[in-house]
Amino acid sequence: MQAKASDTKPMPPVQAIIAKELRSYFVSPIVYVVGGVFLLTFGFLAYLYIVFTGAQAIQLMQMQGSTAQINLNDLVFRNLFASMRFVLLLILPILTMRLLAEERKLRTFEFLMTAPVRVSEIIVGKFISVYLVFLGMLLLTTLVPLTLALFSDFDWYPVLTGYLGMTLLGGFFLAVGLFASSITENQIVAAFTSFGLLLMCWLLAGLGSLLGDTPAGHVVSYLSFMEHFDHLVRGLIDTKDLVYYVSGTVLMLFLAHRVVDSSRWK
Amino acid sequence: MIEVRTITKRYGNLTAIDRVTFRVDKGEVLAFLGPNGAGKTTTMRILTSFIPATEGTAQVAGFDCAEQPDEVKKRIGYLPETPPVYQELTVSEYLAFVGKLRGLSGAELTAGMDRVMERLSLGSVRQRLIANLSRGYRQRVGLAQALIHDPPVLILDEPTVGLDPKQIIEIRELIKSLAGSHSVILSTHILPEATAVCQRVVIINGGRIVAEDTPDQLSARLRRSEKISVTLKTPPADVLERFREVAGVEHVLATSEPHTVLIECALGRDIREEVARFVVGLDWGLLEMKPVSMTLEDVFLKLTQREDGLPKANDASESERH
Numbered sequence: 001m002q003a004k005a006s007d008t009k010p011m012p013p014v015q016a017i018i019a020k021e022l023r024s025y026f027v028s029p030i031v032y033v034v035g036g037v038f039l040l041t042f043g044f045l046a047y048l049y050i051v052f053t054g055a056q057a058i059q060l061m062q063m064q065g066s067t068a069q070i071n072l073n074d075l076v077f078r079n080l081f082a083s084m085r086f087v088l089l090l091i092l093p094i095l096t097m098r099l100l101a102e103e104r105k106l107r108t109f110e111f112l113m114t115a116p117v118r119v120s121e122i123i124v125g126k127f128i129s130v131y132l133v134f135l136g137m138l139l140l141t142t143l144v145p146l147t148l149a150l151f152s153d154f155d156w157y158p159v160l161t162g163y164l165g166m167t168l169l170g171g172f173f174l175a176v177g178l179f180a181s182s183i184t185e186n187q188i189v190a191a192f193t194s195f196g197l198l199l200m201c202w203l204l205a206g207l208g209s210l211l212g213d214t215p216a217g218h219v220v221s222y223l224s225f226m227e228h229f230d231h232l233v234r235g236l237i238d239t240k241d242l243v244y245y246v247s248g249t250v251l252m253l254f255l256a257h258r259v260v261d262s263s264r265w266k
Numbered sequence: 267m268i269e270v271r272t273i274t275k276r277y278g279n280l281t282a283i284d285r286v287t288f289r290v291d292k293g294e295v296l297a298f299l300g301p302n303g304a305g306k307t308t309t310m311r312i313l314t315s316f317i318p319a320t321e322g323t324a325q326v327a328g329f330d331c332a333e334q335p336d337e338v339k340k341r342i343g344y345l346p347e348t349p350p351v352y353q354e355l356t357v358s359e360y361l362a363f364v365g366k367l368r369g370l371s372g373a374e375l376t377a378g379m380d381r382v383m384e385r386l387s388l389g390s391v392r393q394r395l396i397a398n399l400s401r402g403y404r405q406r407v408g409l410a411q412a413l414i415h416d417p418p419v420l421i422l423d424e425p426t427v428g429l430d431p432k433q434i435i436e437i438r439e440l441i442k443s444l445a446g447s448h449s450v451i452l453s454t455h456i457l458p459e460a461t462a463v464c465q466r467v468v469i470i471n472g473g474r475i476v477a478e479d480t481p482d483q484l485s486a487r488l489r490r491s492e493k494i495s496v497t498l499k500t501p502p503a504d505v506l507e508r509f510r511e512v513a514g515v516e517h518v519l520a521t522s523e524p525h526t527v528l529i530e531c532a533l534g535r536d537i538r539e540e541v542a543r544f545v546v547g548l549d550w551g552l553l554e555m556k557p558v559s560m561t562l563e564d565v566f567l568k569l570t571q572r573e574d575g576l577p578k579a580n581d582a583s584e585s586e587r588h
Contacts, residue, residue: 013366013367013369015366016363016366016367017367019363020352020355020359020363023354023355023359024352024354024355027354027355028354106348106350106352106353107346107347107348107350108350108351108352110311110316110346110350111344111346111350111411113316114314114315114316114339114342114344114346115339115364115367115368116336116339116340116367116368116369117367118336264316264317264318
């Protein structure tokens with residue numbers, strides 16, 4: 001492959017797995033379709049919010065007769081990032097569904113498990129590869145704020161924390177997807193399991209606000225990814241939120257590890 | 267090299283293998299022979315540390331398959347039932363990936379890839395996507411995968427499935443050439459394969475080992491008498507009774523051919539000369555006379571049928587097939 005091992009030190013298995021998974025992603029249509037849909041959606045939503053904002057600005061100008069200060073951060077980016085939560089929920093399970101389910105279906109799972117590779121190396125390698133794909137997609141979306149910056153003024157800080165939020169949220173979603181892919185050999189089942197898990201996790205926010213200002217309400221709200229993401233989009237970096245995403249991601253990868261490891265004992 | 271002691275594997279109530287014990291010495295090729303569902307794959311999966319045994323221990327190169335899977339995996343090349351190939355990779359990409367997982371790199375990796383591609387004649391397809399290869403080529407890629415790190419122990423689950431006759435011969439030659447330097451276990455339900463490449467055969471049926479020996483010894487052991495088949499041009503009506511006059515003859519059996527009879531004598535005795543002199547003396551027109559030896563196929567059927575609890579009366583009808 002492209003990685004011509006220039007050094008004589010053996011490549012760690014994780015690196016070999018990442019390289020192979022990336023290769024598999026880019027020779028299959030999945031990445032192009034998912035990436036295309038993701039970027040189109042992002043661009044289209046951004047366009048809509050910008051046009052609405054523009055219309056509002058014109059209205060304000062006509063009413064007040066002066067150039068009103070339009071806050072792009074509030075009107076464009078907060079809305080855009082809030083919408084992207086849902087888009088990511090729909091799109092990322094498609095990226096992760098093949099990761100382990102396909103190995104089982106095509107009987108390469110037995111090969112991986114009998115190669116001198118640890119289960120943790122398999123899980124981490126696969127997670128990193130899909131995460132790199134996602135980060136690549138995310139990187140391309142920065143064209144939107146960069147283009148906007150040419151023509152307008154806005155505060156970069158909440159935009160960057162918003163991207164941090166997307167990065168963390170995406171990692172969590174991908175870990176959930178990887179876990180869902182570990183429990184079945186059917187890719188459709190894997191995709192729907194991750195949709196289901198993520199929607200449940202989303203709805204916890206609703207349950208949390210229903211329970212209100214009680215200890216149970218706080219706990220349930222904390223478990224949903226909603227309010228953590230909102231904090232970041234508003235420019236608040238709180239350790240609590242970072243811990244939520246990182247621990248959620250690690251927990252899901254750990255569960256996937258347990259599932260794969262225990263499959264030998266059936 | 268491989269030491270299996272009374273391993274049992276149960277899936278719930280189903281016992282897949284039952285107290286299986288055998289060993290494979292260094293450089294030996296062992297065939298695991300049995301009908302489908304006999305427990306061949308299960309045994310191999312235990313040896314490759316893919317699944318643990320419910321009871322008993324299995325060791326490869328002195329390492330326990332359940333306790334030290336990492337050490338075991340390093341020393342094994344394994345070809346599962348379905349060749350474990352990634353369709354979206356080319357042959358050389360795939361082999362490079364396998365080699366890297368096996369800890370090869372740089373010149374070592376290139377050398378390993380060149381060696382297996384040459385041995386399995388994959389050179390012409392090295393840049394082709396595995397998805398576009400035929401079944402036979404995929405099987406060979408699967409074998410190449412098992413050989414790339416030149417492991418001391420090879421476990422091959424039905425290595426010649428899906429190959430054409432010429433390729434089968436090539437693969438058998440390859441396996442034979444591995445003998446001596448590698449310990450090989452191969453499973454098969456094709457009997458000539460076991461006879462062709464293996465020094466020892468383990469016959470497994472219903473999860474149990476029913477016989478273990480060299481192919482020759484196995485057929486000898488199960489033969490309880492020497493049999494000679496005689497074809498005559500003009501046998502008299504009472505040919506069966508008449509043959510009993512010959513010294514040494516124990517039984518004379520009719521066969522499905524009206525002109526052919528089967529003569530049995532005690533194990534280790536050769537009465538062909540007496541029979542020939544007798545027949546020629548009576549001028550019955552001796553057309554053919556040959557000793558009947560049991561093929562591995564007969565041994566196999568006999569052993570596996572007995573295991574199924576079929577009545578012993580079957581033995582007579584079996585003999586008649588000769």
